[in-house]
Amino acid sequence: MSTGLLGKRSCQPSFGVNPKDKPFEMVDLQNCESRKKMNRTCNFCGNKNFKENQVQYIYRHNGQFLVVNSVPCEECEFCGERYFRAEVLKKIEKEFNAIYSSGKKVKREVKVPVEEFLEI
Numbered sequence: 001m002s003t004g005l006l007g008k009r010s011c012q013p014s015f016g017v018n019p020k021d022k023p024f025e026m027v028d029l030q031n032c033e034s035r036k037k038m039n040r041t042c043n044f045c046g047n048k049n050f051k052e053n054q055v056q057y058i059y060r061h062n063g064q065f066l067v068v069n070s071v072p073c074e075e076c077e078f079c080g081e082r083y084f085r086a087e088v089l090k091k092i093e094k095e096f097n098a099i100y101s102s103g104k105k106v107k108r109e110v111k112v113p114v115e116e117f118l119e120i
Contacts, residue, residue, distance in 0.1 A: 047078035055082060059096050066096045067110070 041048050057071040071092070073082045098104040 042076040042079060042081050044081045045076060045079040047076050049077040050074045050083070051077055053082075057084070057092060059092050061096065064096075064100055066092070066099060068092055068095070 040050065042050075051074070052072065053075045054070045054072055055075070057068045057073075059066040059068065071084070072088060073084045075082050095104075099106055
């Protein structure tokens with residue numbers, strides 16, 4: 001989902017945009033230790049309760065995809081919005097580049113059907 005610079009060195013969210021994709025938000029939680037748990041609120045619903053979770057993350061760039069399982073994040077307990085550490089997103093981006101640019105072998109590939117909404 002991201003194309004380049006990930007996160008800021010503050011607790012404020014940073015926004016990125018892929019030319020063909022929707023805007024996405026990234027928050028660098030590693031540099032927010034003093035705010036962790038106490039003053040943080042979900043940017044979407046205002047909830048203050050988060051849980052650590054591991055989720056499937058789909059990275060998309062220029063029509064190519066990488067599905068990564070067991071990605072650590074913090075998730076809003078009310079609305080489910082996910083917050084990823086910048087270092088985690090950078091690692092995924094680096095892996096994507098290694099696969100698509102350097103030909104790194106992947107553990108598994110899946111075939112995914114694609115449809116246009118207007119045609120279904």
